[in-house]
Amino acid sequence: MSATPGKNHAPACSIQGVSRAFKLAGKPVQALDQVSAQVAHGAVTGLVGPDAAGKTTLMRLAVGLLLPDEGSISVLGVEVGQDPQRVQALVGYMPQRFGLYEDLTVKENLDLYADLRDLAPEDRPPRYAELLGMTGMEPFQDRLAGALSGGMKQKLGLACALVKPTEMLILDEPTVGVDPVSRRELWEIVYRLVESEGLSVLLSTSYLDEAERCQEVVLLHQGKVLGQGAPGEFSRRMRGKSFLVKSGQNNRRRLQSLLARGPGVVDSVIQGDGVRLVMDKAAPPDLSGLGDAMTGLQVREEEPRFEDGFLALMGGRRHESQEPELQLIQRGAEASKARDTVIEVEELTKRFGEFVAVDRISFQVKRGEVFGLLGANGAGKSTTFRMLCGLLPPSQGRLRVAGWDLRRAPARARASIGYMAQRFSLYGQLSVRDNLSFFASAYGLGGERRRRMIAWALDEFGLAEVAEAPSAELPLGFKQRLAMAAALMHGPEILFLDEPTSGVDPLARRDFWRRINALAEQKVTVLITTHHLEEAEYCDRMVVMDRGQILARGTPHEMKSRWVTPENPNPSMEDAFIALLEEHRAPKEAA
Amino acid sequence: MRAMLHRVWALMLKEFLALLKDRRSRTVLIVPPLFQLMVFGYAATFDLNQVPYALYNQDAGLASRELVSYFDGSRNFRQVANLNSQERIGPMVRDGQVLMALVIHPHFSKDLLSGRPGRVQVIVDGRNSNTALVLLGYVQSVVNAFSRDWARENGGGALPAELEIRAWFNPNLESRWFIVPGIAGLLTLVVSLLVTSLSVAREREAGTFDQLLVTPLRPVEILLGKALPGMVIGFAEATAIIVAGTLWFDVPLLGSLPALYLGLFLFLLSALGVGLMISSFSATQQQSLLGTFLFMVPAVILSGFATPIANMPPAVQTMTLANPMRYFLVVVRKVFLEGAGMDVLWGQYWPMAVIGLTTLAAAGILFRHRMQ
Numbered sequence: 012m013s014a015t016p017g018k019n020h021a022p023a024c025s026i027q028g029v030s031r032a033f034k035l036a037g038k039p040v041q042a043l044d045q046v047s048a049q050v051a052h053g054a055v056t057g058l059v060g061p062d063a064a065g066k067t068t069l070m071r072l073a074v075g076l077l078l079p080d081e082g083s084i085s086v087l088g089v090e091v092g093q094d095p096q097r098v099q100a101l102v103g104y105m106p107q108r109f110g111l112y113e114d115l116t117v118k119e120n121l122d123l124y125a126d127l128r129d130l131a132p133e134d135r136p137p138r139y140a141e142l143l144g145m146t147g148m149e150p151f152q153d154r155l156a157g158a159l160s161g162g163m164k165q166k167l168g169l170a171c172a173l174v175k176p177t178e179m180l181i182l183d184e185p186t187v188g189v190d191p192v193s194r195r196e197l198w199e200i201v202y203r204l205v206e207s208e209g210l211s212v213l214l215s216t217s218y219l220d221e222a223e224r225c226q227e228v229v230l231l232h233q234g235k236v237l238g239q240g241a242p243g244e245f246s247r248r249m250r251g252k253s254f255l256v257k258s259g260q261n262n263r264r265r266l267q268s269l270l271a272r273g274p275g276v277v278d279s280v281i282q283g284d285g286v287r288l289v290m291d292k293a294a295p296p297d298l299s300g301l302g303d304a305m306t307g308l309q310v311r312e313e314e315p316r317f318e319d320g321f322l323a324l325m326g327g328r329r330h331e332s333q334e335p336e337l338q339l340i341q342r343g344a345e346a347s348k349a350r351d352t353v354i355e356v357e358e359l360t361k362r363f364g365e366f367v368a369v370d371r372i373s374f375q376v377k378r379g380e381v382f383g384l385l386g387a388n389g390a391g392k393s394t395t396f397r398m399l400c401g402l403l404p405p406s407q408g409r410l411r412v413a414g415w416d417l418r419r420a421p422a423r424a425r426a427s428i429g430y431m432a433q434r435f436s437l438y439g440q441l442s443v444r445d446n447l448s449f450f451a452s453a454y455g456l457g458g459e460r461r462r463r464m465i466a467w468a469l470d471e472f473g474l475a476e477v478a479e480a481p482s483a484e485l486p487l488g489f490k491q492r493l494a495m496a497a498a499l500m501h502g503p504e505i506l507f508l509d510e511p512t513s514g515v516d517p518l519a520r521r522d523f524w525r526r527i528n529a530l531a532e533q534k535v536t537v538l539i540t541t542h543h544l545e546e547a548e549y550c551d552r553m554v555v556m557d558r559g560q561i562l563a564r565g566t567p568h569e570m571k572s573r574w575v576t577p578e579n580p581n582p583s584m585e586d587a588f589i590a591l592l593e594e595h596r597a598p599k600e601a602a
Numbered sequence: 603m604r605a606m607l608h609r610v611w612a613l614m615l616k617e618f619l620a621l622l623k624d625r626r627s628r629t630v631l632i633v634p635p636l637f638q639l640m641v642f643g644y645a646a647t648f649d650l651n652q653v654p655y656a657l658y659n660q661d662a663g664l665a666s667r668e669l670v671s672y673f674d675g676s677r678n679f680r681q682v683a684n685l686n687s688q689e690r691i692g693p694m695v696r697d698g699q700v701l702m703a704l705v706i707h708p709h710f711s712k713d714l715l716s717g718r719p720g721r722v723q724v725i726v727d728g729r730n731s732n733t734a735l736v737l738l739g740y741v742q743s744v745v746n747a748f749s750r751d752w753a754r755e756n757g758g759g760a761l762p763a764e765l766e767i768r769a770w771f772n773p774n775l776e777s778r779w780f781i782v783p784g785i786a787g788l789l790t791l792v793v794s795l796l797v798t799s800l801s802v803a804r805e806r807e808a809g810t811f812d813q814l815l816v817t818p819l820r821p822v823e824i825l826l827g828k829a830l831p832g833m834v835i836g837f838a839e840a841t842a843i844i845v846a847g848t849l850w851f852d853v854p855l856l857g858s859l860p861a862l863y864l865g866l867f868l869f870l871l872s873a874l875g876v877g878l879m880i881s882s883f884s885a886t887q888q889q890s891l892l893g894t895f896l897f898m899v900p901a902v903i904l905s906g907f908a909t910p911i912a913n914m915p916p917a918v919q920t921m922t923l924a925n926p927m928r929y930f931l932v933v934v935r936k937v938f939l940e941g942a943g944m945d946v947l948w949g950q951y952w953p954m955a956v957i958g959l960t961t962l963a964a965a966g967i968l969f970r971h972r973m974q
Contacts, residue, residue, distance in 0.1 A: 397812075400816050402816065417816075422819070422820055425816060425817060425818045426818045430812070432810075432813050434809050436810040436812070437810065438810060440619070449612055449616040450817070452612030453609055453612055454817060455818060
């Protein structure tokens with residue numbers, strides 16, 4: 012592949028001065044504002060931006076599912092506004108929730124899309140073979156789509172979008188909710204397509220490490236284009252502004268919250284046993300204001316990442332007003348039942364018929380710990396999680412949450428936990444305020460206390476301006492904050508979070524973790540499952556699960572140090588995770 | 603206990619908000635029942651009004667004209683054609699232009715005047731046997747009235763035997779009096795069943811059901827919180843229909859309201875029990891909708907809403923004993939038309955109470971079971 016993709020071709024898609032407005036809760040919202048961008052021929056162009064940046068709107072405009080208020084888009088030389096049908100026939104489009112029919116098999120889904128896209132019957136067998144081979148789904152042709160894992164569903168969606176050979180592929184957040192292994196595979200498929208078929212790909216993502224894999228990136232924020240270029244250009248600008256502050260002591264969370272407030276700090280994240288900082292100028296951070304508690308700190312300059320450039324371009328704005336740290340209104344007597352180990356799991360097993368979803372796992376979580384449950388799709392994380400919350404009875408083994416088995420616990424024991432479900436389950440028709448009010452009441456909060464907590468939640472989670480909007484109409488980031496607020500209203504001792512950052516943009520993820528850290532400081536125990544391996548860094552301890560078993564456990568540092576090699580002296584969490592899974596799976600696959 | 607009431611209340615409030623804030627579900631609760639009441643109230647009737655008929659009067663005499671005037675004077679008949687040949691009757695009946703043809707014999711007046719019976723022929727469209735029978739009844743009564751009056755005026759003596767008909771409870775035999783109270787049962791069943799059976803499935807689909815289960819709300823409280831809105835909506839719906847039935851359709855409400863509402867309460871109890879059972883079986887809204895209709899169609903047809911249970915084969919009659927609607931229809935009709943009070947209705951109350959408690963208990967058990 013050439014370094015300057017498609018120089019001698021016209022762009023596959025050209026967007027000129029496009030604007031589009033919507034109504035949210037009765038108020039007009041400018042989703043796109045004078046957007047101009049190009050998608051190069053035969054390359055992968057990433058559309059990167061936080062939630063509600065307008066990514067999905069732009070993609071829907073590009074395939075003619077919406078019409079712009081102003082401006083024009085041409086795709087493969089066709090004016091979209093003039094002939095949307097033709098564009099739809101030319102491009103493969105995979106929306107965020109691809110329309111797979113869960114009651115049909117893999118093969119039947121392919122047949123359906125082949126029929127819809129008018130693929131001649133004689134062309135089908137070779138195309139199917141090619142697509143199924145590429146996605147590794149040959150063995151699963153007769154499996155129902157509903158029975159596939161999240162990653163497999165996405166691969167099938169991709170295959171269906173590609174069932175008719177096309178020149179251009181538009182993918183809307185194809186890797187949301189997909190585990191790191193499947194994510195790598197999806198990317199390999201996309202790249203193979205670009206190389207072998209010369210496809211032009213436009214894909215949106217809120218994973219910034221994925222942006223680095225694109226040849227070109229269009230950075231979208233609040234409906235405006237902030238920049239377009241190779242990902243390297245964004246990180247180059249940040250040279251000399253990224254630092255790692257290492258501390259010898261085990262106090263990185265405290266260190267981070269101190270450093271985050273330091274002068275000139277744009278961004279701070281926990282990494283390994285230190286804190287990674289992005290500064291607004293090319294100068295090391297000033298550590299003099301940290302006080303005596305922090306001694307023995309080492310500062311090292313770091314290689315800039317795409318993420319740094321991204322944050323510098325848009326993060327600066329959001330951080331102008333440093334939000335106050337989360338102050339959880341703690342409950343009195345009940346929370347003080349001093350117990351050091353809050354979650355105990357012993358030989359826990361769950362069987363569904365013949366299938367063993369969770370296989371004799373044991374672990375313990377201490378008060379005030381942030382504990383991660385990691386694993387690929389189908390590893391048994393969610394099943395474990397549901398058993399802990401009392402939503403599923405275990406087949407065998409023992410578990411204790413705050414001293415109770417929640418399945419048999421009295422109502423008041425359930426009041427000591429907070430639960431945030433996958434997909435941020437909320438009552439869509441109800442307004443933000445009504446949702447909060449309902450959950451407060453369900454947890455037994457009444458009168459003055461409920462009013463105060465609702466006011467607190469609206470304020471603390473930045474929901475005041477959308478308080479009366481139906482929650483179904485909110486952008487994902489708002490839904491996530493609302494779900495978290497609802498789980499916290501009653502001041503729980505233990506917080507269960509199932510994929511709480513899935514599909515949420517990096518800025519919202521930082522906000523989220525800032526809140527989790529503040530909660531942990533207040534001795535709230537947090538149990539979290541996640542696909543974002545960089546987030547595993549924020550956990551105090553974690554277990555990695557695969558096929559129902561625990562493969563490894565320990566602190567982030569311990570997890571990574573096992574995989575240090577001369578070639579890779581600084582393995583990332585993802586490297587460690589994938590190496591671990593491969594090691595575990597290899598002998599079984601061979602057998 | 604107070605905490606429990608507080609939580610159930612919160613859940614109920616949420617259910618109402620979810621139902622009423624959403625414009626579509628709000629419309630579904632109000633418009634179709636109202637529409638159905640109006641349509642059924644007017645359309646679902648066994649009475650025939652303004653039956654189009656063709657006249658072929660071969661007699662030029664006075665008597666035949668007088669007979670025709672008896673038909674024209676009745677609001678049940680409307681003459682749409684005056685024929686002058688036998689041949690045209692066939693096509694008109696076949697094409698459905700008329701339901702009936704009245705053929706008067708050429709010597710009708712002469713025969714009557716000379717004291718012989720006059721001959722009148724009626725040809726009816728027998729394709730709908732029910733309509734044809736009703737129609738023949740009307741014709742008979744018109745002709746009877748004519749004969750009686752003719753005999754009195756022309757001194758021909760009284761008819762040999764005269765039938766005197768008194769219809770108790772519904773003197774004019776208006777079928778609307780029979781249908782409209784039945785609609786109260788029908789629509790109440792539909793709405794309360796849908797509200798409850800869909801509400802749990804909707805939460806399962808949205809993933810909020812798990813969220814609900816981890817709150818201090820106990821399964822029994824969730825059941826209560828889901829059942830009570832259906833109860834309230836069922837009461838409101840039934841009340842609206844009862845009011846419309848008495849004020850708009852002029853159906854007399856003779857009996858005691860407490861007796862009616864006790865029946866309604868027990869009926870709703872069993873409808874909600876069934877609704878909750880369906881919802882604990884089904885994982886999606888589609889499944890629960892299907893389940894609702896699987897229950898509802900036989901429940902309506904085997905309830906005596908349109909066709910009497912006494913006419914059904916014995917095995918089916920036994921089956922209807924498990925149908926709560928069967929008992930409620932007896933309650934509404936008795937209260938409306940007979941002026942019945944509680945004392946005579948216990949025979950209907952207790953089976954509904956048994957069905958209600960059984961289905962609710964079963965729903966509770968299934969509910970816990972589904973969470974495994």
